[in-house]
Amino acid sequence: MDIERHEFDVVVIGAGGAGLRAAIEARQQGKKTAIVCKSLFGKAHTVMAEGGAAAAMGNVNPADNWQVHFRDTMRGGKFLNNWRMAELHAKEAPDRVWELEAWGALFDRTKDGKISQRNFGGHEYPRLAHVGDRTGLEMIRTLQQRVVALQQEDYAVHGDYEAYIKVFAECTVTRLLKDDAGAIAGTFGYRRETGRLMLIEAPAVVLATGGIGKSYVVTSNSWEYTGDGHALALLAGARLINMEFIQFHPTGMVWPPSVRGILVTESVRGDGGVLRNSEGKRFMFDYIPEVFKDKYATTEEEADRWYTDQAGNRRPPELLPRDEVARAINSEVKAGRGSPQGGVFLDVSSRLPAEEIRRRLPSMHHQFKELADVDITAEPMQVGPTCHYVMGGVEVDADTAAASVPGLFAAGEVSGGMHGSNRLGGNSLSDLLVFGRRAGAGAAAYIDGLERRPAVPDDAVAEAQAEVLAPLERPGENPYEVHHELQRTMNELVGIIRRAGEMAEALEAVEKLRERAKGVGAAGSRIYNPGWHLCLDLRNMLLVSECVARAALARQESRGGHTRDDYPDMTADWRRRLLVCTAAPDGTSVNVQEQVQPSMRADLITLFERGELSKYLTDEEMAEYDLAVKES
Amino acid sequence: MERSLMTQTTAESPARRQRAQLKARTLRTDRWWLAPVLTFAALASFLVYGFWAMFDPSYYIAPYVAPFSAPCLLEVCPEGARVFGFAPIGDWFPLPPGVLVLGLPGGFRLTCYYYRKSYYRSFWLSPPACSVAEPHGKYTGETRLPLILQNVHRYFFYGSVLISAVLTYEAIVAFRNTDGEWGHMGVGTVILAVNAVLISAYTLSCHSCRHIVAGRLNHFSRHPLRYRFWGLVSKLNARHMLLAWVSMYTVLFADLYVRLVAKGIVTDITFF
Amino acid sequence: MSYKAKFRIWRGEGGEGRLEDFTVEVNEGEVVLDIIHRLQATQAPDLAVRWNCKAGKCGSCSMEINGKPKLGCMTRMSTFGEDEVITVTPMRTFPVIKDLVTDVSFNYQKAREIPSFTPPSDVRPGEYRMKQIDVERSQEFRKCIECFMCNNVCHVIRDHDENKQAFAGPRFLMQIAELDMHPYDVADRQDSAQDEHGLGYCNITKCCTEVCPEHIKITDNALIPMKERVVDRRYDPLVWLGNKIFKRSAAK
């Protein structure tokens, strides 16, 4: 079987926000760029994002600035974040959002005609640029149309739309290829439509493949989220960090079963929705953790006043960071105060006029009406936690988004560090833009510094080819069975609340599934064969699941998206330790190591008050802080 | 052009440029033919009535003028049937007065975006219903003569604003009694008044109207008054189809009523 | 509350194929896409279907269910009788790759032919000031999830493949309207809408509006207003004269 071959300067894997922004940047810097994605162009996961993109533009509350945003991000991530990333993110997000507007995005407006911003959990001021509850769609469409605009420019000059930027839609990358010196030399994959194999030679690859949610049963993620980028990076020798931190979004749909896990946007709460248990009680007041005590309202009256007067009141506890809310819901349900279908009640109907709900939350209204026969303007929704986002990912250099493998870059959900142990809502969309752009620029700069193009070794291609075709050549087990089993395992044993014994059990189960996965086979032809595709995705899901379980077992504390029943407290000592996963090139063994978290730069750490920091940092670190304060 | 057709997804096998080879004209299982059949019947019966009414001479009985013949612009028209007593056309026009004026409302409805939809579907079957194949081999839509003439719709709209004004005038005049004194109200008055309101609402809800009022602007915020009107017209416009049908039947009914009274078949009940 | 439903699904590659019968379990609250997934997992692992979000947000799962264009993920099984045979076929207007998956490259090609957003050269990012009421019309059109069902159902190309060259389809005529109404767009789009993208082919029979899963009023709010704008430019002597005299662009 012949292999289709292409040559580019930069291959961007993923056409979500991060991938498109990276590709745009690479092309704007004159690099010949390929975008490869598993779905059609414009369908990537980013399209599903609802709430908004966080950027401290200060349009609604002028007190907002990058320092406040930086503090919120660090707080949300329980100070485990890569602070340099959090800093760049907070500083650059406004420019990235404004840039979208110049490319045609139409955000909702303030009275004076600026971009409107909404409240979201963990953000001190209204900060999320949004369009109703379909911000991700607006973002991806804008970036998609920007790509087309660049193609039109190229057409005008070169007579070819694809002279400098080409989209390979419905193509899956299965391996990153390296030259003999260990630098990235290209990507190997197949076209989903035809089954044809495809090799793209390129000295730089940007991973922007998103998350890993499909390893769980209850998830807001789509089939694309099989952790491909995480696995590709591991197999290429890169390092993953923070893999134990998985965000369970507190509000996913719980009924009907077939839509279990589909997201109910946080804007519902940002716009006034409240959580109640079966007794009708607004239970979140009972779950305000010590570290947030002085930032959240303690009475319903104060919480309600906040929606109209944010300066004089503290915010409602429904807007605590997601990990807190998810755990609270989990406890309520466990204590038998859940809703009939096993969630809790989320109610806006009694809080806003019907007309207003339809205007502010149109797609939620639509989603519940169509899928659950529930009219959210008249009755409460039932919601429960759902696997939503992985904080962990490829370890990258903050400024260039470069991974440890030369020529490999990563941005977006597939990269790790930026969000620490827990991501704030709205920080992902802005993350995609900020680091997507940096990855594109980083790749371009890397290529400029290269003396020669790395060559793809033939044996690597042959190996990759054999790997891809194997499932078609054996009549094996149905891959759907193995997938379901893995999802159940992860959901039950490495879910929101974790225990050492269960995780060890999970690791055993994953090991067994890995054996079974070697025997799965696909009937049918190579043309658009979902069974075959799933066989190939299993490798990635298993690898990533193992990383999650191993890292989770290693971290003996509870923090953000990692809650241990057997180690319920957060410890300052563990804050300094990052867990790094690596794997053997054949993917057989995952190795977890500890690494020291570098200390924050003095001008950044002094942005915080002593009282707050002392809840997170070791005494040693506090001494450094005191010194920094004295010097400044 | 030709090459870029394939660029998004290259590497095609030759067979893939073909649609699903389904023979059925439609796989719809609902009664998709019902709507076009009903529309056809309704529109056809209206046409038949209109044709008859054009030539029917009993279009006036004081104080009522049959809407299909209003305004009466000929000298043959009785004094009371003329608008402010004018007969600008004089007496050279040989056909009944209805023929002279019916072209305006007729053309308005003929080129109306809603009626276009309904007769393209029900008369021309283009398409008879959604995802039901149309029977024509070739299709050029409204790109060339004669259908490109549909674009004159806004002139019919301007004309119809006048017609609405006339109908309103006739309705007001119907508050006079047979001797021309104010203070009369009969069933006919009510019918004519309702008709005038609905015809005006239909006229205002016109897409061209919506465009002229403010739709052509890109900055509503710089024209607050026009934007307010646009909001109003848009609300009506959302019900344009409903108004089209209702006003079509009220005008038919009002017209028939006046003629029946004029012919002495029905006696107009007077309230005061 | 589960029962066995009867499905007839188009199977085959490259347009050749047949309707195949399946009997499959249906549970409460499920949608057509769930059933297709169940078939994949149990009876036909290579049954091809596109999907992503399963929540009507991405526009991947367009198909024809009992002859009507629908999103598989938003069509609830409870809308059918338990003994009804449900026929599922790929979108008719586009060539079939396999089973329910069609080659929608027509749409991407058309998207590329529409000149992109063209702001004035002197506004920098961050300086844009637009009132909510000025962006609302275009915002409605930007709700589009590109399911391409409107282009699929539009008889101009569904029944007349030869018109594909001249006609951009409702999705992209709507995009022209969106840009033409954008407060900051300075490109001239009215002539090209008529001459290059085939606005005149539309006979406003509204099937696009009927199938749009986002409930965008494509015909009333985009196509007809665009036709009116074209009339301003091309067919209305009064507007033309007015522009000559007052030397200002009526559409701005």
Ligand SMILES: Cc1cc2nc3c(=O)[nH]c(=O)nc-3n(C[C@H](O)[C@H](O)[C@H](O)COP(=O)(O)OP(=O)(O)OC[C@H]3O[C@@H](n4cnc5c(N)ncnc54)[C@H](O)[C@@H]3O)c2cc1C
């Ligand atoms: C329901 C929902 C709501 C959300 N709401 C918000 C919100 O309001 N605000 C916010 O900030 N964040 C939100 N998020 C999170 C945010 O949307 C995602 O984290 C973000 O979109 C990820 O973007 P990305 O660019 O990293 O990847 P994605 O947009 O997921 O794109 C991944 C791309 O990689 C491609 N890909 C993957 N594997 C391969 C492979 N092997 N070969 C080739 N291509 C591959 C895929 O096809 C896809 O194009 C939400 C997420 C969900 C699920």
Ligand code: SF4
């Ligand atoms: S209204 Fe026009 S564009 Fe829409 S389906 Fe009908 S003919 Fe096609």
Ligand code: SF4
């Ligand atoms: S306009 Fe509606 S029907 Fe057409 S592609 Fe967009 S969402 Fe689909």
Ligand code: FES
């Ligand atoms: S009267 Fe129907 S659109 Fe003008």
Ligand code: FES
């Ligand atoms: S799967 Fe996204 S719209 Fe149906």
